[in-house]
Amino acid sequence: xxxxxxxxxxxxxxxxxxxxxxxxxxxxxxxxxxxxxxxxxxxxxxxxxxxxxxxxxxxxxxxxxxxxxxxxxxxxxxxxxxxxxxxxxxxxxxxxxxxxxxxxxxxxxxxxxxxxxxxxxxxxxxxxxxxxxxxxxxxxxxxxxxxxxxxxxxxxxxxxxxxxxxxxxxxxxxxxxxxxxxxxxxxxxxxxxxxxxxxxxxxxxxxxxxxxxxxxxxxxxxxxxxxxxxxxxxxxxxxxxxxxxxxxxxxxxxxxxxxxxxxxxxxxxxxxxxxxxxxxxxxxxxxxxxxxxxxxxxxxxxxxxxxxxxxxxxxxxxxxxxxxxxxxxxxxxxxxxxxxxxxxxxxxxxxxxxxxxxxxxxxxxxxxxxxxxxxxxxxxxxxxxxxxxxxxxxxxxxxxxx
Amino acid sequence: xxxxxxxxxxxxxxxxxxxxxxxxxxxxxxxxxxxxxxxxxxxxxxxxxxxxxxxxxxxxxxxxxxxxxxxxxxxxxxxxxxxxxxxxxxxxxxxxxxxxxxxxxxxxxxxxxxxxxxxxxxxxxxxxxxxxxxxxxxxxxxxxxxxxxxxxxxxxxxxxxxxxxxxxxxxxxxxxxxxxxxxxxxxxxx
Numbered sequence: 001x002x003x004x005x006x007x008x009x010x011x012x013x014x015x016x017x018x019x020x021x022x023x024x025x026x027x028x029x030x031x032x033x034x035x036x037x038x039x040x041x042x043x044x045x046x047x048x049x050x051x052x053x054x055x056x057x058x059x060x061x062x063x064x065x066x067x068x069x070x071x072x073x074x075x076x077x078x079x080x081x082x083x084x085x086x087x088x089x090x091x092x093x094x095x096x097x098x099x100x101x102x103x104x105x106x107x108x109x110x111x112x113x114x115x116x117x118x119x120x121x122x123x124x125x126x127x128x129x130x131x132x133x134x135x136x137x138x139x140x141x142x143x144x145x146x147x148x149x150x151x152x153x154x155x156x157x158x159x160x161x162x163x164x165x166x167x168x169x170x171x172x173x174x175x176x177x178x179x180x181x182x183x184x185x186x187x188x189x190x191x192x193x194x195x196x197x198x199x200x201x202x203x204x205x206x207x208x209x210x211x212x213x214x215x216x217x218x219x220x221x222x223x224x225x226x227x228x229x230x231x232x233x234x235x236x237x238x239x240x241x242x243x244x245x246x247x248x249x250x251x252x253x254x255x256x257x258x259x260x261x262x263x264x265x266x267x268x269x270x271x272x273x274x275x276x277x278x279x280x281x282x283x284x285x286x287x288x289x290x291x292x293x294x295x296x297x298x299x300x301x302x303x304x305x306x307x308x309x310x311x312x313x314x315x316x317x318x319x320x321x322x323x324x325x326x327x328x329x330x331x332x333x334x335x336x337x338x339x340x341x342x343x344x345x346x347x348x349x350x351x352x353x354x355x356x357x358x359x360x361x362x363x364x365x366x367x368x369x370x371x372x373x374x375x376x377x378x379x380x381x382x383x384x385x386x387x388x389x390x391x392x393x394x395x396x397x398x399x400x401x402x
Numbered sequence: 403x404x405x406x407x408x409x410x411x412x413x414x415x416x417x418x419x420x421x422x423x424x425x426x427x428x429x430x431x432x433x434x435x436x437x438x439x440x441x442x443x444x445x446x447x448x449x450x451x452x453x454x455x456x457x458x459x460x461x462x463x464x465x466x467x468x469x470x471x472x473x474x475x476x477x478x479x480x481x482x483x484x485x486x487x488x489x490x491x492x493x494x495x496x497x498x499x500x501x502x503x504x505x506x507x508x509x510x511x512x513x514x515x516x517x518x519x520x521x522x523x524x525x526x527x528x529x530x531x532x533x534x535x536x537x538x539x540x541x542x543x544x545x546x547x548x549x550x551x552x553x554x555x556x557x558x559x560x561x562x563x564x565x566x567x568x569x570x571x572x573x574x575x576x577x578x579x580x581x582x583x584x585x586x587x588x589x590x591x592x
Contacts, residue, residue, distance in 0.1 A: 050543040057528070058552055062559055093433055220461055220489065223517025234489065236462075241492045335433055336485050336496060338464065349483065351469055359474070360553075362467035364485070372520050401543060 015043065020386070022051045028125065028390065029397030033374075035386070042386060045378045047371050052401040060361035064327025065091050065165055068358070073159035075365060076399040078121050079114035081107075081150070082341040084163035089244065090337040090348040091165045094330050097297060102290040103167050108246040109180070109283045110150075110162070111339070112276040116187075117146040118342035119269050119276075126266075126391035127198065130207050135194055142190055145183050152176050165328075166303045167296030177288060184280055191273060198266075208263040212377035212389035215260055222376065223369045226344025227272065228393055230256050231264035238340040250282040262392040269394075302328050327356035343367050343394060363402055367395040405493040407431055413457055414438065414495070422448060435496060442482070442499040442508045449514045452486060452495070460486035460495055463515040466522060468501075468529040472555040478502035480531060484511070501531055510536040528553035 021032035030051035036044030056075065060068050072087045073080035085107050092099065099107075124139035147157040153176050154162040154169065162169055198204050214224070219232040229236060237254040239247040255271035257264035296303045304323055305316035330352040338347030344366030353359040370393050377389050411431055418426045418438075425448070428439040440448050452460040464485040471479055480501040487494050501508050510533035512518040522533040523542040530551035533539055541548060550557055 050541075050545070053543045055552060058559060096433065221516045223463060223515065236489045241489075242494075333433065334437065334496070335435060336465070336494070345464060347465055347485065349465060349467055349485065353474060360467075360469045362465065362483075364465035368524075369517060369520060372517065 018383075022048075028395055029400075031371075031390070031395065031397055031400070033386070035383070037383060040382050040384075042378045042381050042383060045375055045386070047374055049368070049371065049397070049400050052397050054402065056402045057361055057363060060358045062357065064356045065330065065358065066323070066327060068361070069163065070159065070161045073161055074398055075363070075402055076118075076341060076343060076346070076367065076396045077158065078396055079111075079118040079342045080158070080160045081110040081114035081162060082118075082339065082346065084161065085111055085245075086337065086339045086341065086346045087348055088163045088165050089339065090335060090350050091330065093335045093337050094333040094350055094352055095165070095302070097166055097299065097302070099167065099297060100294055102171075102287065102293045102295045103297075104246050105283050105287040105290060106168060106172055106295065107163065108250075109280055109287060110153075111245070112280045112283070113146050113149060113180075115276045115342045116273055116280075117143050119273050120146075122269060122391070122394045123194065126388075126394075127204070129387050129391050130204060132198070132201075132204065135197060138190060138194055142187060149176070149180055149183060152179060164296070164303060166299060169304075171295040172287065172291075174291070177284065177291075180280070180284055184277060184284070187277060188274075191270070191277075195270060205263060207385075207388055208266060208392070209259075209261060211262045211381060211385045212392060213259070213261045214373055214377050218376060219260070219373070222373050224344070224373050225366050225370065226340070226342070226394075227255075227265050227268040228344065228370050228373060230254065231268045232260035233258035238338060238345060244337075244339060246283055246286065247279070249286070250279050252279050262388055265392045329354060329356050330358075338364065341366060343396065343399065344370055365399040365402060367393075367397075367399040368402075371395050371400060405491070407434065407436065410493060411436055417455065417457070418448065418451070421451065435494065437496045437498060439498045439500075442501055445497075445499050446509045446511060446514060448497070449484070449486075449511050452497075453514055458495075459488045459490050462487040462489055463511065463517045463521075464494075466511075466518060466525060468525045468531055468553075470529060470553065470555045480506060480529060482508055482525065482531060506530055507532045507534050509534050510539075512536055527551070530554065 016037045018035045018037055020035055022030040032048040032051065034046045034048060035042055056071050059071055069084060069087065072083040075083050120139040120143050124136035127135035150160050151157045153172060154160040214232055216232045216234050219229050219234060233256060235254055235256050240254050252275045255268045255275060257267050300319045305319050309316040310320045332352055332354045334351050336347055336349045338345045345364065346366055347364035349362035350358055351360040373393060374389065378386050381389065411429060415429050422444055425441040425444050427441065430437050452458050464487045466484050469481040469483060471481065478500040482499050482501055484497040485494065486497060499508060508531060510518060510522055512522065512535065520542060522536050523539060525531055526533060526539055527541040527544050528551055544552065
């Protein structure tokens, strides 16, 4: 009996198939991976996704345009502000409406705060998986402050549902802007401290350098976007190359590294945090300058009237009722709009038929497509490196499965 | 870095018509976006040319999806939609190819961009479009034994089958039961 077991073990040693996930703590959610191992070396890897599939694209066909906004929060749940913005901008493109300057700056500011918050989570959990507990605590302390900022403007910390087609649901106010400034003032020393802990940390660098390398042409062919693409030396940031919102008006740089390994992706994200901070400061000044202007567009057929007016004015009541019951109609169109979300290119493909609901809404989620890079990145790496590579890709499973 | 759409449109139309003739059906500009409608037969050759031609350099496949036109009553029933982007030239192009209901096949663009792996699998999973030449065309988001393709317009929102999960003493526990969708959907919505 014992002999047979031993024989079997030896004969299987050449290739062993191992299942990792979907409840593994290092897979950032319900990602399941089937690994083929030769000893400790990875010879094959297949990501299995779909455990968090909630049929968002199907739901979009049965919800009015406003009703779908909360659904976008729950895609990349670490940066709901970016998802909201990408979706409402797609609908605005189909409607052909221009938002006000104040709304533009406000959205830019919130998108960049969401990027900082998302990158801090990646940093905390990524370092935690490599054994550094302190970074996780420091990162989360700062994230809490960003969530406070979101709570003070939208009423929710996590799933904000803040953007509206044609504007936002509540305008910013002086006390809120003061809080943002207070956060931005105290933020950079924390990043300095984190970098002092990691950048010359021998263990950290050994775990990331030359791990999960992907070349520039490969990254393009695999469709990688965001930090995974810029870590391979490709200078493409949608904010810079096809600017939207207020990114043209502020001074900032695209973070690019050439090595293409996990360490390069770490440096790209760290630089992006600093650049986001720079953008936030400038946009906040611009926002102060436009603080007296209206934040929403002046079109009662699209934007909800202020709640107080609904109780007093007949016309506003009618508009409110129509928007809440039937929704607004979008003329027949076919549009695709994408923004640079924290994870990469987040795009919405919208086909409308003139009714109050989308005829077809396709979601190009960066995490889903970035996950394709896993196979070529993990080839020939050790099993322990797989965890570091997944962390460096930064997938969010809510967005992978939608 | 504004892109001159008119110029690009003319250039695309001239070059593509010259090589593919009638297979290039239409090229329109709407809301600052170019849409190219092509026949599905030479799709891989068209994509390869769009990727490699120095004037276009559409080297990045952003997104691929399908649209079911059943509710609009159009034939052919499906469209496969590609979103291309050129990193060096910073311009975008949408390519559409119609796929009929009785023969839902189109050549896979996996040889042109490896991005197509997951997104073609998703389009197959959701619409049942068969991408020929795809190395691993399996379902990706739905379970492997799922019946039907959920994003088709004739697939109800609540699903076609439902399962009862009652106490194990119940004789029908766990059995599939044909039933109306759990979420009530109006006829006009489907």
